[in-house]
Amino acid sequence: xxxxxxxxxxxxxxRAKAAKSATKPAARRAAKPKLLAGGNPxxxxxxxxxxxxxxxxxxxxxxxxxxRRLDALITTAVPDVRKAVKWNSPFYGVEGRGWFVGFHCxxxxxxxxxxxxxxxRPPPPGASKTAEARHLDVYEGELDEARFADWVKQASRLxxxxx
Numbered sequence: 001x002x003x004x005x006x007x008x009x010x011x012x013x014x015r016a017k018a019a020k021s022a023t024k025p026a027a028r029r030a031a032k033p034k035l036l037a038g039g040n041p042x043x044x045x046x047x048x049x050x051x052x053x054x055x056x057x058x059x060x061x062x063x064x065x066x067x068r069r070l071d072a073l074i075t076t077a078v079p080d081v082r083k084a085v086k087w088n089s090p091f092y093g094v095e096g097r098g099w100f101v102g103f104h105c106x107x108x109x110x111x112x113x114x115x116x117x118x119x120x121r122p123p124p125p126g127a128s129k130t131a132e133a134r135h136l137d138v139y140e141g142e143l144d145e146a147r148f149a150d151w152v153k154q155a156s157r158l159x160x161x162x163x
Contacts, residue, residue, distance in 0.1 A: 033058045036088060040105040043085045051085040062140045063105050070103060070112065070138075073145060077152040086163060092152075098160025101152060112136040112148075115161035120154045 033041040033054065041058035043051055056067045067090075074092050075081055082093045086102075093099035103112045117124050117134025126135030136148070 035060065038106040039063060040088055042088055045084070045086050047082075047084040049083050052083045052090040055085050055088075055090050059105055063110055066110050066138055066140070066143060067103070067105070069143060069145070070110070070148070073149050074101065074152050077149050078156040081156070091163075093160050094156055097156075097158075098162045100155040100158065100160040109137045109139045112138060114151060114155050116155060116158045117151075119158055120151050124151060 033043055035058070036042050039060045041055050043055045043058070052071065056064065056071055058064075059067050071090070078092070078094065080094070082095050084091045084093075084099075089102050089104040091099045091102040099115055101112060101114050103110050111126075112124075112135065113128070114120060114124055114134050114136070116132050117128075118132050120134065124134040124136040126137060128135055136151075
């Protein structure tokens with residue numbers, strides 16, 4: 001004769017249902033990062049292409065399109081580029097030479113930082129608090145892809161920032 005299992009108590013069933021629904025919001029949060037000031041995604045520090053792509057995918061509006069284009073231009077110009085997310089910003093570098101460029105979202109633009117930008121010819125227009133770095137503020141519809149790709153190629157051959 002087969003033994004019947006005892007029916008679950010209402011209390012046990014309620015706890016199981018609560019535990020199941022509690023995991024859903026956490027899964028949603030992992031899929032969609034929190035946006036910080038200016039629409040900058042909050043992504044945990046990590047090496048590799050996957051965290052950079054997660055960062056880019058989370059950027060809202062036209063800035064997401066610009067970020068995808070920046071990533072594509074950097075990857076095309078430097079096929080062996082090393083990627084990471086540090087301090088809620090994607091970084092690009094060359095193994096053994098350090099990081100040469102990174103960018104960060106602000107409300108009205110994306111700020112691209114060339115860590116040894118003062119050595120680029122011509123140097124990017126934005127001065128920095130450090131003598132070596134130079135910035136390029138990219139507003140909607142204003143990316144000069146040829147100039148940017150040239151700076152990326154130059155920057156990738158220079159000593160980079162070690163972090």
